[in-house]
Amino acid sequence: MNIEHLKLFVRLASTFNISQAGLELGLSPAVASAYLNKLEQNLGVRLLHRTTRKVSLTEEGKAFLPHAEEVLGSIEAARAAVGAGESSPGGTLRVTAPASFGRMHLVPALRSFMDKYPALNVDLRLSDAIIDMVEGGFDVAIRNAALKDSSMIARKLATDERILCASPQYLAEHGIPETPEDLKHHQCIHIMGLENLNFRSDKGTQTIKTKSRLRTDNGEAMRDACAAGLGISVNSKWSAYQLLAEGKLVQVLPDYPLDTDAAIWALYPSSRLLAPKVRVFIDHFAELFGEAPYWQ
Template sequence: MNPFEDMRLFCQVMESGSFTAAAEQLGLSKQFVSRRLIQLEERLGVRLLNRSTRRLDVTPLGQSYYESALRLLSEVEQVEQGIAGQNSEPRGTIRLSAPLSFAMAHLGSLLPPFLQRHPHVSAEVDLSDRPVDLISEGYDLVLRIGTLEDSTLIARRIASVQRVYCASPDYLAAHGTPLTPEDLALHQCLPYGHSRQVQWRFQTKGKPLTLNVSGRMRVNNGELLRDAAVAGLGITYLPTFIVAQALEQGQLVSVLEDFAPEPLTLSAVYPQHRQSSRPVQALVEYLRESLAGGC
């Protein structure tokens, strides 16, 4: 019994969420995959998965085995690529997670040329604004905007992300233009997220200022907030890659420009065992070059 093949089978089941989906991905029968994992559990003397008629639940030991298996399989892949003389040409599949709005604005135009440049690389892309766990969920690379938590993960700066406070001309004509951050207390704001206390950050006289803002509409999607601002529902605060076209067309007008804080940072985050992955490093360098002017 090849332990590395068992690891690959188990990782595929974890990533697919079921024996049936994993078997389809691998071109095997469901019964074969299920039997191999039962034999794996018997050999290890532990239960890796709790099975029911509706779903599979990973046990704590199964989660630990999965994370270790990912690292080992990555190392084996890198060794094989090195022996085969493939280090000069990236090859393999990149599992990438990226924020939805950023991906819609940029990745649609960036990923096809990258894949054309590297014909032996494939990409599986998941678009989500939620904070994914790239280790347990099996991602090779995650793009994140904003401050990163300290961790054992590796983060590389890709680009700056400018944000702007803006509202429609009709809203400003009806309610007035705020001249200072404190004026926002008299306005309807359109904050991002679902928290009852949303804070917007400003720079005033060289010092940071944080204010609580509220409004009739809170959304965890930038495009909906942009459209609400265009419709005249209030003032919003969004990255320029979401509102640039509306600003150019005059549907939105920027406000409080003198109080804008420092730009956010777009970072590429990946686990330590992917540090020497040629496909991951190639994509990171490509994004750094393509977005050098900011986004």
């Protein structure tokens, strides 16, 4: 079985476009189509549905995809283990990450990463939506949440401590809450769908339902509205640390920790071996953030 044919098939499973997949691998549309035909002939099954508008995987193609990915991952790992081929990982690394965290903490560090691995190209997709890694063809996903998906292998990159914040202006006008119960008398800013605040206590989780005149679907917008004096909000320290240092935000109820187990995770599918390009990416950012991230 030809490795180049497998590479094209795996790339096609992400792009659903033969010409685009071939272009990314330096192949003309005609050569790319011929490669796929040969792969199907060798296997004796149809892997693709082809129409004039689009290409999709057949049931056999969907079943074959994880095995093709594993074969390519095994070859890359084997070559790296014996020092064959390039001395450093190469190719294209496809990464998805939350928009705010990606802009604030991944993009500024990409220069040092890409200087260290000049043979690597990076495709970075920043989105707050939870993207299907396999369907999207991503090598690694950065998530800032409690980890729930058991089908993924995950490595914790950093803590994601979340705190209550307010602007000095808001506190001067409305007073400083002294207990979680006091929040019922304040305006809070919420991420849509998360109206309640959960605090850790000796008796377990204490849930406070607060009132809000402003809700948003974006963490940066919530943080900035908080700094503008519109209310109290929950913010990750990685998002608010600069405004906290500048005094534009202050922590509220520091003696009452929020009940959350969120962290910054690097995830990759359990069906794949850890490719060298994924390993060096994860190692780079785990080292950058460290046990006590710079935003703490």
